[in-house]
Amino acid sequence: MEIWQKLLETLSTENGFWNPLIWLVAVVIAYLIIYILRGYGKKECKEKTEQTKAFLSGNPEYEKEKMHIKGSNIYWGFTESLKWVYDLLEKMHTENVSDFILWFVIVMGIIFLLVGVI
């Protein structure tokens, strides 16, 4: 009994608290509310009819195998808009071990300056 009490204790974060079990109860209640609201929805929707097919503005639907979005296409817009950052990062990641050491020397030099050895 004592061990259960200890396990169920709430984590205090100084300004707040976190108890996953309270969170789980809240999530269950939220899902119940969603389920009840769903019951008020329209009943006319029928599965496996035109109603549930994807609308592609009149374009033909590809075969399923061809419709899978590849990893490199996901977040293309994000990486494209941050191209200047990625250009910088790629210049930094040269994969050359001599450059790895150069970065080490630079960081060490900066820490030497900050700690006041130099």
Next chain:
Amino acid sequence: MSIEQLIQDIVTHSPALIIAIPLLGAFLTPLISRINDKIRNIFVILTVGLTGFIAFLLSYDVLINGNIHSYVFGGGRSVIALPSGSSFAIRILFEVDGLNAFMIIIGAILAFVGVIYSYSFMKGNTGLDKYYTLILLMIAGMFGMMLTGDMFNFFVFLEITSISSCALIAFWTNKGKSIEAGFKYIVISTIGALFVLFAIALLYGKYNALNMAVLANSIDIVNNGFIDKTALVLLISGLAMKAGIVPMHMWLPDAYGRAPSSVTIILIGTTQASLYALFRVCFTLYGSQLTQTLKYIRFNLGGSTVIFDIRLNGVFALIIIVLAILTIVVGVLMALKQNNLKRMIAFAAIAEIGYMFLAVGAWVWVIGSEHGMVALKGGIFHIINDALDIGLLFLVAGAIYYVTKETSLNKMGGLARNMKYTTIFFVIGLLAVSGMPPMNGFASKLLIYESIYHVNPILSIIAILCSILLLAIFVKVFHSAFLGPKIPKFDKVKEAPISMLIAMGMIACLIIFFGLFPNFIVENIVEPAANAIIDNSSYISHIIGGA
């Protein structure tokens, strides 16, 4: 002899046994290999299991009973009396406080899971006698780094770990990239270790001591502190590179990405051992110097003189926070761009190291305050969470590679249909690493976000945004690898073998347990480690005065 007495004896000698058992096992493995491969694999699992069991016994005694253990190697308890009237034990000495005990728990979990996973994952490879010998050597080295109380001994274990890790990273010698990664790793490790050795030599030259507690008691950066400050910079730089802090992280994606997944999970432990050493140096060796003034800077403003008091903790905090933010941002942005699954997880691992570093930086900045303590707890809690979460994701990546022989996300898809358990484990890892409730990552990140907000709200915002990006990164993996239509070439793909599922399941269970009962973990495991960081006087006084 009663069982209690036996356990007590084991606990007394545990610091030595935790190193000796895997070391002995390493040298026995090639011999047992000659009998039978299966017996060798079981022998290695039992050896690591026994080591882990002893590590847990020791950790229990330190964390729950609050004992600090010291263990003297070299026969007898030789003590040297100092002119000041105090004394200290000579020869190699291991000292285990809350921080060491916390770290060996991580090491034990990762090592045990790693060898169980290896059972099936490495099946069919040649040279497995060498593989298991190196694995056991790496485990012995990792535990040595986590347990030793002697600076030179630390360097020796650092070298043992580096050499065995290098050989294991390059284990798949038929792949050129693995050999390249191994080469990069050994160059970086050797240079890092060289600077650590240089720093140790400087401290030895000045204080004629190698024991960490003795050095911590002697170091004085204010009076004639040139050598101490130089040694500090060399130690921080060398260990930060081994811990994978940006911009010295570039070896890590290669090493983590090219090593077999069963090796990668133990490599996480060795990287964290370097992080532990960094904390030990900053907060135990130089702990009593943290609030010392490095320099006064005077300005004349409108006739009145303004004096800035530059203290070591301020400089430390500045260095740590800047490096931490760089580590998080660069790690996350680079992970988002990757299409190689293991490299992507490796960059995410770099970002996660940044979170730990950020929390510790916040503690150093507001040293002594309540927020600082919350930050420190969050940072330390995140060390174990990161090991579990990133470890699980690497194991999932290994399982995918095992069944598909693919690492590129562009060539994957629809695997959830054939790999149901692996998919569930991936989702658990995904939620945990991106700090989603109710997983363990959320609890530690919540502590970090809240406490660093008091240092600077912008830091908190950056940390939260990067965590959201981490979620986006692993949603990309989930979509690319597991969802979508069935890909014809993966029609015959089957679920990963049972030993790999057991290994992944063990970590997933721990993630859920840590997530559901965070306060239990924080109170019993994290807090003693945090107290060990804050109070270096207990560590010192346990040795000074005769051990």
